[in-house]
Amino acid sequence: MDVDYLIIGAGSAGCVLANRLSADPAKRVLLLEAGGPDRNPLIQVPLAFGLTAHSPSYSWNYRTAPDLGGRAFRWAKGKVLGGSSAINGLVYVRGHRLDYDGWAQLGCPGWSFEEVLPYFRRSEDWQGPPSEWRGQGGPLCVSPPFDLLPVDEAFMQACTEVGLPRNPDYNGVEQEGVSVFQMTARNGRRMSAARAFLRPALNRPNLRVVTGCTVTRIELSGGRAVGVRVRRGGEEQRFLARGEILLAAGAVASPQLLMLSGIGPGAHLREMGLPVLLDQPGVGSNLQDHYAVPVIARLDAVGTYNEQGRPWGLLKAAAAYAMQSRGMFSSAAAHVVVFANSRFGLASPDIQMHMLPGSSSVYDSGRLDGFPALTCAPCQLRPESRGDIHLAGPDPLTPPLIRPNYLAAAEDRHVTLASLRLTLSILAAPALLHLGAKPLGIDMRDSDEALLAFAEAQGNTVYHPVGTCRMGSDTDAVVDAQLRVRGIDGLRVVDASIMPRLVSGNTNAPTIMIAEKAADLIAGTFRAGVAKCA
Numbered sequence: 001m002d003v004d005y006l007i008i009g010a011g012s013a014g015c016v017l018a019n020r021l022s023a024d025p026a027k028r029v030l031l032l033e034a035g036g037p038d039r040n041p042l043i044q045v046p047l048a049f050g051l052t053a054h055s056p057s058y059s060w061n062y063r064t065a066p067d068l069g070g071r072a073f074r075w076a077k078g079k080v081l082g083g084s085s086a087i088n089g090l091v092y093v094r095g096h097r098l099d100y101d102g103w104a105q106l107g108c109p110g111w112s113f114e115e116v117l118p119y120f121r122r123s124e125d126w127q128g129p130p131s132e133w134r135g136q137g138g139p140l141c142v143s144p145p146f147d148l149l150p151v152d153e154a155f156m157q158a159c160t161e162v163g164l165p166r167n168p169d170y171n172g173v174e175q176e177g178v179s180v181f182q183m184t185a186r187n188g189r190r191m192s193a194a195r196a197f198l199r200p201a202l203n204r205p206n207l208r209v210v211t212g213c214t215v216t217r218i219e220l221s222g223g224r225a226v227g228v229r230v231r232r233g234g235e236e237q238r239f240l241a242r243g244e245i246l247l248a249a250g251a252v253a254s255p256q257l258l259m260l261s262g263i264g265p266g267a268h269l270r271e272m273g274l275p276v277l278l279d280q281p282g283v284g285s286n287l288q289d290h291y292a293v294p295v296i297a298r299l300d301a302v303g304t305y306n307e308q309g310r311p312w313g314l315l316k317a318a319a320a321y322a323m324q325s326r327g328m329f330s331s332a333a334a335h336v337v338v339f340a341n342s343r344f345g346l347a348s349p350d351i352q353m354h355m356l357p358g359s360s361s362v363y364d365s366g367r368l369d370g371f372p373a374l375t376c377a378p379c380q381l382r383p384e385s386r387g388d389i390h391l392a393g394p395d396p397l398t399p400p401l402i403r404p405n406y407l408a409a410a411e412d413r414h415v416t417l418a419s420l421r422l423t424l425s426i427l428a429a430p431a432l433l434h435l436g437a438k439p440l441g442i443d444m445r446d447s448d449e450a451l452l453a454f455a456e457a458q459g460n461t462v463y464h465p466v467g468t469c470r471m472g473s474d475t476d477a478v479v480d481a482q483l484r485v486r487g488i489d490g491l492r493v494v495d496a497s498i499m500p501r502l503v504s505g506n507t508n509a510p511t512i513m514i515a516e517k518a519a520d521l522i523a524g525t526f527r528a529g530v531a532k533c534a
């Protein structure tokens with residue numbers, strides 16, 4: 001099949017591209033996805049991401065190389081229609097306007113906040129109060145959560161008691177303060193990118209979606225990407241593209257596929273026994289991720305998810321979800337978010353906290369603790385540490401070597417320390433003291449060294465890897481501001497890997513925005529001034 005656009009990966013970005021590009025009936029679009037269909041009803045249940053995120057049926061389940069404290073971290077990554085948006089924690093955060101203004105200043109014209117805001121708005125169907133910042137009528141439903149618990153209120157009250165302002169919309173005019181999280185869901189059901197963007201386009205005759213199809217190499221001819229090799233059901237196949245190939249395999253697989261195709265650091269490719277078609281040292285470098293340190297605070301009996309998670313409570317919660325799509329199972333990964341500054345004089349918050357009215361002492365086990373508790377997980381929003389991704393071997397089915405390099409930079413340790421001290425002061429504020437809040441394994445009087453040791457031992461990924469096919473105008477940038485792979489024709493990268501710098505927040509909404517803008521760039525409909533006509 002000879003198509004105009006061949007998209008690799010049906011994740012957050014790939015689903016948006018498939019929808020927007022196939023809207024032109026004259027263009028033939030092919031979407032190839034390694035994972036399977038998203039038919040399992042558990043994918044629609046928000047809190048069930050605790051089960052799906054590490055299930056080999058829906059996730060790549062990467063494991064990093066030994067990193068901070070000698071630990072190898074589990075990195076979930078979606079492997080199903082919808083990609084990571086089908087297994088993520090559903091929270092919807094755009095980031096700070098200065099993130100995007102910073103991208104523009106780093107040599108990415110067209111990506112300032114004013115220029116990307118229309119794309120955030122275009123994709124969105126915001127269910128909260130109308131605002132000039134928010135979009136309505138778009139494919140991606142974003143809702144305020146409806147079932148908050150009294151302990152959520154107490155946490156927000158405690159934040160105000162330590163001087164943080166209440167913020168009605170952190171995706172609006174201001175980011176700073178304490179807010180209720182917004183989630184990508186409609187009526188208590190997950191809005192993955194597949195549900196929002198792909199499903200409505202599936203019966204277009206010019207769009208073909210192939211699942212269970214792992215792309216193993218992009219084929220180049222005369223400096224141009226012309227097709228791909230895939231493995232499907234144990235067989236090798238080939239697909240050709242007469243137009244463009246759009247790599248949207250995510251921040252781990254996109255650099256991996258470029259390297260497998262001969263585009264990457266020359267010495268490394270030679271070491272792997274691969275041909276060097278374009279020596280590009282930037283491929284796989286510049287890896288950034290958020291590293292959060294969950295602090296569990298035990299509470300007197302106040303009705304947290306830990307109590308609701310006992311057998312009888314679970315039955316009630318399941319019934320509430322089955323009948324009304326409400327209650328515990330309709331919850332995102334966190335209820336309350338804090339954006340705060342580690343010190344005076346910052347232009348934008350550098351700390352984010354995720355607060356959930358429940359806890360699981362065994363990280364990622366999906367098992368709730370047997371006592372009432374909340375978890376507050378702060379992270380440094382704009383890490384300076386940089387990791388990298390390399391091939392572990394020339395076999396395309398071998399997972400790549402991931403080195404996150406968490407907390408390597410002094411600034412990251414400094415901000416992490418400040419974020420832990422702020423967390424402890426919130427937990428000690430009257431509204432939470434009143435509920436008997438007692439942090440476990442960590443104390444206000446601990447030394448900086450002890451707090452950092454806690455961070456090193458307890459912290460974990462927030463699943464936000466970005467930056468490994470960085471956009472920019474310097475020679476090490478992998479793609480230009482139109483997301484074209486520099487030095488290769490007919491090939492673009494469109495996913496979280498192109499972010500030059502990690503945004504100040506969660507990465508699903510920014511990735512969807514990237515694909516919205518890319519679709520306009522690709523279809524040639526981009527016009528200067530589009531920002532004004534959202």
Ligand SMILES: Cc1cc2nc3c(=O)[nH]c(=O)nc-3n(C[C@H](O)[C@H](O)[C@H](O)COP(=O)(O)OP(=O)(O)OC[C@H]3O[C@@H](n4cnc5c(N)ncnc54)[C@H](O)[C@@H]3O)c2cc1C
Nearest residue numbers: 009011012013034083084088089090091215250496506508
């Ligand atoms: C467990 C978890 C929780 C998260 N929670 C949140 C959250 O609450 N809020 C938030 O904003 N963000 C969250 N994120 C991050 C967010 O979901 C991702 O940043 C975003 O989905 C990335 O989109 P993407 O298009 O770059 O990649 P993905 O959505 O990961 O899509 C890549 C797609 O490419 C496919 N693919 C890969 N290799 C190949 C190949 N060789 N051939 C064919 N197909 C291939 C994959 O199977 C996948 O479907 C979370 C992520 C995870 C994993």
